Amino acid sequence: MSHNQPPPVGPPSWIEAPPPPPMPPQPTSLPKWARKRVLIPAAVLLLGIGAGIGGSGDDQKTAAAANPAPRVTVTATAASKEKPAPAPTVTVTKTAPAAPVKATPKKAAPAAPKDKVVFKVWGSAPAGVDITYGSDSDNLQGRGLPMTKTLTLKNDALYYDVTAQLxxxxxxxxxxxxxxxTKTGHASGGYNICSAQLNGGLFGDWS
Structure with a gap:
């Protein structure tokens, strides 16, 4: 060692520092009065948070009711000013039912002039017809339809007649x-005979 070096300051290095004093024991659990002080503020805090959440929900509902839904405006396209084309004209033609053919009424033979006898035959005979006319003393043949013949009346004649056989x-x-x-007759179909006759009476009348 040199005599010029300063002497060492502090305790020698070979001397260890004394250990720190021991810590006082910490309590493992809080007393009841301390726990109450902790639990009561915590419960109040939880109630406040729940009320805040509920109030927030009510505020949201109130805000939704206060703010109505947005209106939607629909703009319709303006109708064309052009007039639509006229609808085609439909013509309905109704066929009128044919009027029923009325049968030709039978016309009574007109009265013969005085002192005359009139014979008539009319109708349809496609296969032909044999006609005879006259009195008890005269027998004449007729032809064709319609047929009209006139004779002079004889006071002594017993009858006048006409026949037509189909x-x-x-x-x-x-x-x-x-x-x-006037007397009339009628025949239809086959070989039937139409016959009409007037008879003279005792007093010059005819029946």
Missing amino acids: QGGGDVHCSVTVDGK
Whole structure:
């Protein structure tokens, strides 16, 4: 060692420092009065948080009711000013039912002029018809339809008649008229005969 070096300061290095004093024992649990002081503020804090959440929900509902839903405006396209084309005209033609054909009414033979006898045959005879007319003393042949023949009245005649026999089919009428009196007959189909006759009376009348 040199005598010029300063002497060492502090305790020698070989001397160890004394250990720190021991810590006082810490309590493992709080007393009841301390726990109450901790629990009560914690409960109040939790209630406040719940009230805040509930109030926030009510505020949201109130705000939703106060703020109505936004209005939606729909703009319709303006209709065209052009007039629509007229609809096509449909013509309905109705066919009127044919009027029923009325049967030709049978006309009574007109009265013969005084002192005249009139014989008539009319109708349809496609296969032909044989016609005879006259009195008890005269027998004449007629032809064709319609047929009209006139004779002079004889006071001594007993009767005047006309007959028309069909030849296989047809429909005919016949009549004889004397002094305003008329008799008629009718035949239809086959070989049937149409016959009409007026008889003279004792007093010059005809029936």
